[in-house]
Amino acid sequence: MADLRNNFVGIKSPNPFWLASAPPTDKAYNVERAFKAGWGGVVWKTLGEEGPPVVNVNGPRYGAIWGADRRLLGLNNIELITDRDLYVNLREMKQVKMNWPDRALIASIMVPCEENAWKAILPLVEETGADGIELNFGCPHGMSERGMGSAVGQVPEYIEMVVRWCKQYTRMPVITKLTPNITDIRKPARAAKAGGTDAVSLINTINSITAVNLDTFSPEPSIDGRGSHGGYCGPAVKPIALNMVAEIARDPETYGLPISGIGGITTWRDAAEFLALGAGNVQVCTAAMTYGFKIVQEMISGLSDWMDAKGHRTLDDICGRAVPNVTDWQYLNLNYVAKAKIDQDACIKCGRCHIACEDTSHQAITQFVNGVRHFEVIEEECVGCNLCVNVCPVENCITLEPLAAGTLDKRTGKPVDPNYANWTTHPNNPMARQAAE
Amino acid sequence: MGTTQSGILHGRLPLAEYEANFSDLHPPLDKHEALVAADRCYFCHDAPCMTACPTSIDIPLFIRQIATGNPIGSAKTIFDQNILGGMCARVCPTETLCEQACVRNTAEERPVEIGRLQRYSTDVAMRENKQFYARAAATGRRIAVVGAGPASLACAHRLAVKGHDVVIYDAREKSGGLNEYGIAAYKTVDDFAQKEVDYVLSIGGIEVRHGQALGRDFSLADLTEQYDAVFLGLGLAGVNALRIEGENAEGVEDAVDFIAALRQSKTKADIPVGRRVVVLGGGMTAIDAAVQAKLLGAEEVTICYRRGKEHMNASEFEQDLAASKGVTIRHWLQPKRIAVKDGKVAGIELEYTALEDGKLTTTGETGIIAAEQIFKAIGQTFQASGLGALQMESGRIVVDAAGRTSLAKIWAGGDCVLGGEDLTVSAVAMGRDCAESINQALAADAPLASAVA
Numbered sequence: 001m002a003d004l005r006n007n008f009v010g011i012k013s014p015n016p017f018w019l020a021s022a023p024p025t026d027k028a029y030n031v032e033r034a035f036k037a038g039w040g041g042v043v044w045k046t047l048g049e050e051g052p053p054v055v056n057v058n059g060p061r062y063g064a065i066w067g068a069d070r071r072l073l074g075l076n077n078i079e080l081i082t083d084r085d086l087y088v089n090l091r092e093m094k095q096v097k098m099n100w101p102d103r104a105l106i107a108s109i110m111v112p113c114e115e116n117a118w119k120a121i122l123p124l125v126e127e128t129g130a131d132g133i134e135l136n137f138g139c140p141h142g143m144s145e146r147g148m149g150s151a152v153g154q155v156p157e158y159i160e161m162v163v164r165w166c167k168q169y170t171r172m173p174v175i176t177k178l179t180p181n182i183t184d185i186r187k188p189a190r191a192a193k194a195g196g197t198d199a200v201s202l203i204n205t206i207n208s209i210t211a212v213n214l215d216t217f218s219p220e221p222s223i224d225g226r227g228s229h230g231g232y233c234g235p236a237v238k239p240i241a242l243n244m245v246a247e248i249a250r251d252p253e254t255y256g257l258p259i260s261g262i263g264g265i266t267t268w269r270d271a272a273e274f275l276a277l278g279a280g281n282v283q284v285c286t287a288a289m290t291y292g293f294k295i296v297q298e299m300i301s302g303l304s305d306w307m308d309a310k311g312h313r314t315l316d317d318i319c320g321r322a323v324p325n326v327t328d329w330q331y332l333n334l335n336y337v338a339k340a341k342i343d344q345d346a347c348i349k350c351g352r353c354h355i356a357c358e359d360t361s362h363q364a365i366t367q368f369v370n371g372v373r374h375f376e377v378i379e380e381e382c383v384g385c386n387l388c389v390n391v392c393p394v395e396n397c398i399t400l401e402p403l404a405a406g407t408l409d410k411r412t413g414k415p416v417d418p419n420y421a422n423w424t425t426h427p428n429n430p431m432a433r434q435a436a437e
Numbered sequence: 438m439g440t441t442q443s444g445i446l447h448g449r450l451p452l453a454e455y456e457a458n459f460s461d462l463h464p465p466l467d468k469h470e471a472l473v474a475a476d477r478c479y480f481c482h483d484a485p486c487m488t489a490c491p492t493s494i495d496i497p498l499f500i501r502q503i504a505t506g507n508p509i510g511s512a513k514t515i516f517d518q519n520i521l522g523g524m525c526a527r528v529c530p531t532e533t534l535c536e537q538a539c540v541r542n543t544a545e546e547r548p549v550e551i552g553r554l555q556r557y558s559t560d561v562a563m564r565e566n567k568q569f570y571a572r573a574a575a576t577g578r579r580i581a582v583v584g585a586g587p588a589s590l591a592c593a594h595r596l597a598v599k600g601h602d603v604v605i606y607d608a609r610e611k612s613g614g615l616n617e618y619g620i621a622a623y624k625t626v627d628d629f630a631q632k633e634v635d636y637v638l639s640i641g642g643i644e645v646r647h648g649q650a651l652g653r654d655f656s657l658a659d660l661t662e663q664y665d666a667v668f669l670g671l672g673l674a675g676v677n678a679l680r681i682e683g684e685n686a687e688g689v690e691d692a693v694d695f696i697a698a699l700r701q702s703k704t705k706a707d708i709p710v711g712r713r714v715v716v717l718g719g720g721m722t723a724i725d726a727a728v729q730a731k732l733l734g735a736e737e738v739t740i741c742y743r744r745g746k747e748h749m750n751a752s753e754f755e756q757d758l759a760a761s762k763g764v765t766i767r768h769w770l771q772p773k774r775i776a777v778k779d780g781k782v783a784g785i786e787l788e789y790t791a792l793e794d795g796k797l798t799t800t801g802e803t804g805i806i807a808a809e810q811i812f813k814a815i816g817q818t819f820q821a822s823g824l825g826a827l828q829m830e831s832g833r834i835v836v837d838a839a840g841r842t843s844l845a846k847i848w849a850g851g852d853c854v855l856g857g858e859d860l861t862v863s864a865v866a867m868g869r870d871c872a873e874s875i876n877q878a879l880a881a882d883a884p885l886a887s888a889v890a
Binding site: 292305 | 477
C-alpha cells in the first residue's frame with residue numbers, strides 16, 4: 001500500500017487532500033464532517049478582522065455552467081469571507097484541532113493591508129493551535145473592492161510586504177494564496193518568496209460571469225436584476241491552474257518553493273497531475289460542494305491504487321516528476337513526427353473527425369473510400385495536430401502514433417530525422433542561434 | 438433431429454446453435470461502454486441503490502472509481518461488502534434491487550446499469566487475480582462450515598480473513614451450491630462459478646471436503662465437538678411434490694435437476710428435452726427451466742402458474758425474457774392430473790383457479806395441454822437430517838439477527854434459515870454477517886492476554 005502521508009512545510013496530514021478555504025470549511029459542523037469522511041486537512045474559511053462581520057447577498061451566491069447530462073463543469077460565486085464572528089470561528093477552530101490532532105488545520109486570513117491589522121489577528125489565530133495560515137490574496141469579488149483579496153494579490157509589492165509582516169509576527173508557517181487574475185503568475189509568486197513565505201497556494205477563483213438571463217438581461221447569478229462578476233472554479237479551471245502551478249514550479253526564481261495546488265480537482269487523477277507538476281499537496285472545494293465530502297474516498301483509493309500499480313511508495317516519489325518536462329515552445333523537438341491513426345474496429349462512423357479536419361484543418365481524413373462511408377487518415381496530409389483525437393467521442397479510437405526515426409513521413413517525403421532539433425536552431429528562424437561550441 | 442420431432446430427445450439443434458443460445462445473457466461491458474454507463478451515476482448521497490443492496494455495496498463509490506479509471510479500486514469496494522460480487526453481478530435480479538432504486542428511473546425510466554458495471558470491475562480484478570485481503574494472524578480457532586454455496590463461501594472467506602481456519606463440508610462434487618448447480622447456464626458462462634470459488638478460496642486457510650453430507654457422513658454433534666464454531670449454509674435439497682395422478686410417469690422431472698444437468702453439460706446437446714414442455718411454477722426456477730427448454734429446441738414451452746402475473750416470484754424482467762424466447766406463460770391454472778400413455782407423459786390436465794376472499798379456489802373448469810415433458814418448479818424444501826435438537830420453524834432453521842441458532846456454537850444462514858430470501862446476494866450477506874458474529878463470539882471467549890508485567 002502506498003504511503004499517502006503528507007508533510008507540507010512541516011504541516012502533517014494523513015493524506016494530501018485538504019479542503020480549500022471556502023463555504024465547506026466555514027463552521028466546525030462542516031469541518032468535523034469532512035474529517036470524518038477522511039479529508040487530510042482543511043483551510044478554514046477566511047477570517048476577517050475583529051468587529052462586525054461582513055455581510056453576504058441574500059439572493060443567489062452561485063452560478064454555474066454544465067456539460068452534457070447537466071454535469072457541473074464550472075461554478076462561480078460571489079460569496080465573501082466568513083460572515084460569522086471572528087471569535088466564534090477561533091473558538092471552533094481550537095476545538096476542532098483538539099478533536100482532530102492528526103489533521104491539518106490552516107487558517108485563511110484577510111484583513112486590511114495595514115501592519116497593525118495583521119499584527120492584531122495573528123496571535124489570536126496562533127492561540128487556536130492552527131498548523132499554519134493562508135493569506136487570502138485571491139478573492140476577486142467584493143473584498144477586492146475594499147482593497148483586500150485579489151487587490152493585494154495583483155500588486156506584488158503588497159504581497160511581499162504583507163508576507164513579511166506575517167513572518168515577523170507569527171511562528172506559524174505562511175502559505176500565500178495567489179489570484180489567477182493577473183498576467184504573469186510568476187511575479188506574485190516571486191514577491192511572496194521575497195517576503196519569506198513558506199509556500200504558495202493557487203489558484204484562487206477567476207473573474208467570471210456564467211450566463212446572462214435573456215428575458216431580463218441580467219447577468220447570472222442575478223441579484224434583483226443585476227449581477228456582478230464572481231469567482232470561477234470547478235473542473236473547467238483545472239488547465240489554467242495546472243499551467244500556473246507549473247510556471248511557478250519551473251521558474252528558476254521560485255524553483256523549490258512549496259506549492260499547494262488548487263483548481264478544479266475532482267478525481268484522484270486531477271490530484272496526481274497537480275502533484276506531478278510540482279504541488280506538494282492539493283486543495284479541493286467544488287468537487288466537495290458538488291458531491292459531498294465522501295468524494296475524498298475515491299481520491300484516496302484512486303491515488304493509492306495508481307501509486308501501487310506504478311510502484312510509487314510515497315508522495316515524494318511523484319511530486320514534481322513532470323516539472324522537468326515542461327518547457328518553452330521553442331525547445332520542443334521539431335523532428336518529432338506523429339500521425340493520427342483510426343482504429344476501424346472502435347470507429348462508430350460519426351464522421352466528426354472528418355468534418356473537423358476537412359472544414360477546419362488539413363483535409364487529412366477521408367469521408368468515402370470506394371464509395372463507402374469510411375474514415376481513414378491520409379498520411380500525406382496529416383500534420384499530427386490531434387484535433388481528430390480530441391473531437392472523437394470514443395476514447396482511444398483515434399490515437400496519435402509517433403513515426404519511428406528513419407521511416408518516411410509521407411507528408412514531407414523525407415525520412416524522420418532521429419536527432420532532436422528545435423526552433424532556436426531552425427533555418428527558418430531569423431533569430432536562429434548557432435550551436436554554442 | 439429438429440424441434441418438431443416428438444419425444445424427449447437430445448441434440449435437437451446443430452451444435453453452433455446451442456452455443457449461441459447459451460451464450461452470455463448480458464455480455465460484459467467493454468471499457469468504453471463501462472465509462473459511458475458509469476458517467477450516468479449521480480454519486481447520490483445516502484444512495485437508494487446502496488440501501489436496496491442486501492450486501493450494502495457502496496455502489497456510487499465503485500461506479501465513480503470506474504469513471505476515474507480505477508476498476509481495481511472499484512472491485513475492492515465491491516468485494517469489501519460482497520466477496521461473491523462477481524456472481525451477484527450476473528445473477529442478482531437487479532431490476533428489483535439496486536437498479537429499481539436508481540434515481541435515474543424517476544427522471545428517465547432508465548437506471549444506471551449497476552449490475553453490468555459491477556461485473557466490469559470484478560472481471561478486471563479477477564482476470565488479474567488481484568488479491569485484496571491478507572489473513573490476520575492465525576487465531577488457532579477452527580470453524581466448520583456445512584455447505585459450499587454462496588452463504589458458506591462468504592462466511593468462510595470472512596472467517597479466513599480474520600485468521601481462523603475453516604473446513605467446508607459439502608455433499609456435492611463441486612463447490613458453489615446454487616451458483617454451480619442452480620442458475621441458468623446463460624447467466625454464468627465460461628465456468629465462472631468455479632473460477633469464483635477458486636478466487637474466494639485463494640485467501641487460504643479454507644479446506645473443502647466434498648461428498649460429505651450432514652446426517653449421512655457426520656452429525657452436528659460431531660462438528661460442535663471438533664470445532665470452535667459451526668456455520669450451517671445448507672441449500673434446499675427437497676422439491677415439493679404435485680401430489681396428483683400420474684406424477685411418477687416418465688417425463689415428469691424436477692426443474693432443479695434439469696437446470697443442474699444443463700450447468701454440468703459442456704455442449705448442452707446431450708440434454709434431452711421434450712417437443713412440448715410444461716413447466717409448473719411461478720418463480721425464477723420455473724423461468725430458468727422454461728427458457729432453457731426452449732433454447733434446447735423444444736417446439737412449445739408453457740409455464741402454468743396457479744395464480745396471477747402479479748403474484749409471480751419471477752421478476753418482470755425474467756417474465757419478459759421468457760416471453761422473448763417464445764415461452765408462453767399462463768396464469769390461474771392448477772395441475773389436476775397428468776395424462777399418461779404407455780407409462781410416459783402425454784399431457785397435463787389443469788383446472789382454472791380464482792381468488793375468492795383472498796383464498797385460492799378452483800372453478801371446476803379444466804383443460805388439457807399436450808406435453809411430453811413436465812417440469813416441477815413449485816418450490817423447494819429444506820431436507821436435512823442430523824440437526825439434532827436445533828430449533829426449526831416452518832421447516833427452516835430459526836436464527837436471531839446475528840445468525841445464531843438455538844444451539845450454542847452454531848450459526849446458520851442462506852436458504853436454510855427462516856426468513857431467507859432465496860437470493861444469492863442475501864445468502865452472501867447472511868454468511869458474511871455470521872462470520873462477523875462468530876468472530877466476535879470467539880474473540881470475547883478468548884482468554885485475555887496476561888496483564889502481568
